[in-house]
Amino acid sequence: MNFELTFEQQLLQDSVARFVEKDYGFEARTALVKSGSRCDGRHWATFANNGWLAAALPEAQGGLGGTLLDTVLIAGQFGRGLVIEPFLGCAVAAAQTLLAGATPAQRDALLPALADGSRRVALAYSEAGTRGLPAPIATCAEATAGGYVLNGTKTLVLGGTEADAFVVSAMHGGELRLFVVRADTPGVTCRAVPLHDATWAAEITFDIAAVPGDALLGEPGTGLAALQHGLFQATAALCAELVSAMDKTIEITAEYLKVRKQFGVPIGSFQVLQHRMADMAAETELARSMLYALLATVETGTPDDVQRTVSQAKSLVGRAAKYVCGQGIQLHGGIGMTDEYIVGHYFKRAVVADALFGNADLHESLVAEALQHSLNNERVQA
Structure with missing residues (x-):
């Protein structure tokens, strides 16, 4: 699989990044949360107008004809901004399940309204x-x-x-x-x-x-396969969110270590804290590599390969996210525990994400079962 972004994919990623930076800063997000909003209609309209809701839907039904990679690029930037709108649930899990399970006539009737944001x-x-x-x-x-x-x-x-x-x-x-x-x-x-x-x-x-x-x-006979397809797509998008959340946690923490001083020097100069940052970076890169492996398997693997890799990714990325984001809180000290500071909110997202689509322990057991089944088959064939 070629992981070099095309010109169009780079534009897509940049457009979402600009939205997050301009309209979804932490103060704006906090105000949105405190207002009790569950989905800001203006933001959802922005998603639709920019084609983000239609990115991975077919052109024949009003989409842009993109792939899972386009979805991952969008979800990754949303992960950096801790976007609360239900892109994952509506534009990925539900839309992709519909795409996989509906008849051609049902696609024509249902998908265009999802692509243009008029229905959720x-x-x-x-x-x-x-x-x-x-x-x-x-x-x-x-x-x-x-x-x-x-x-x-x-x-x-x-x-x-x-x-x-x-x-x-x-x-x-x-x-x-x-x-x-x-x-x-x-x-x-x-x-x-x-x-x-x-x-x-x-x-x-x-x-x-x-x-x-x-x-x-x-x-x-198509229902279960269609549902699994939607969940595979949603799990990949969630993993992309978490990898980006880890990236952002490391950025925030590294900046904090440069300005917070103890004994007259930045605490980032303490070797033990540098080691912890290195561990956070290593876990993040492992999670990113797992996400890449998942994308490659979805593109070229068999259904069994995809199922196994999805479980591997959900388990590894979920655990890495809780570790990295939890370390971010630890390195900030007391301020990291407050709702008024951003770093703790990435850990909260990691905790919730672990419960979605099956937690890390469940998916680890599914991988173990798949490996045991494969070993048993090899013994029988031998």
Whole structure:
């Protein structure tokens, strides 16, 4: 895989970086959080007008025809600014699941509105018992004369509080199927859930929620694969966020060590603190390399390779982010613990990110299982 950015990709990255620097400084973000906003409409309009919502959607449905790399470039810059708008949940997880699971006619009907920002759709797949994995699930759909009836509860629905509709996974006919459910459907209840990093999720309850027949997405046998595709894309974007958060934490901490003095000298001159900064930099580079490996595998690997590498990335990058951002707080001392100072907010994001799409321990166990299965197959073949 060629990791050199094209001219267009460099322009894309630079445009997002300018937005974050100009409109999403820490003071502006703090004011937005204190206002209770869950998604600033002006910012979402900026995302749409600049094509960031459409970056990885097909041109035929109003997108720009980009790839996962474009999504990662955008998410990375959003990670530096700790952007609270639900780009990850709506523009990546939900949009990519729709793209993978919908029929051509459904794509034409649904994706253009996501690309231009006129509609927001959130992915409702996680349940209390799934630990962030797509299956097995308890939510079920039953066929009726006019369509389907859904029953169940979904948790940690990113962007769900502001969504016009949800992509919902449910068991129907013995397999996982996807449904597009309007937020105002009778029987659908949305409870807002504030997260530790100032972002919001939702708990969605479906209590005999009736939906029409055309709410069912795609063809039989495609639901699980489409959902996995959306989660793979979202996990890569989240890893990019965290790598950039680590970069920013190191930058902030390095600057602090230059100006904070003890015994008449900058504390950055103390060798023990230099060693800790070196450890932070090493962990960040390992995480960046893991992200590159994930991007390469998504482009060229088999489905099993992609699944294994996604789990490896989620585990390694998540743990590295908590370590690096936690060290940033430690090196700042008491001020790093306050909400009025930025460095602690990167650690909060790392903690929340670990809980999304399955935590580090879960994905590490999935990697171990995959390796054990591979070893067993080799023994049988031998």
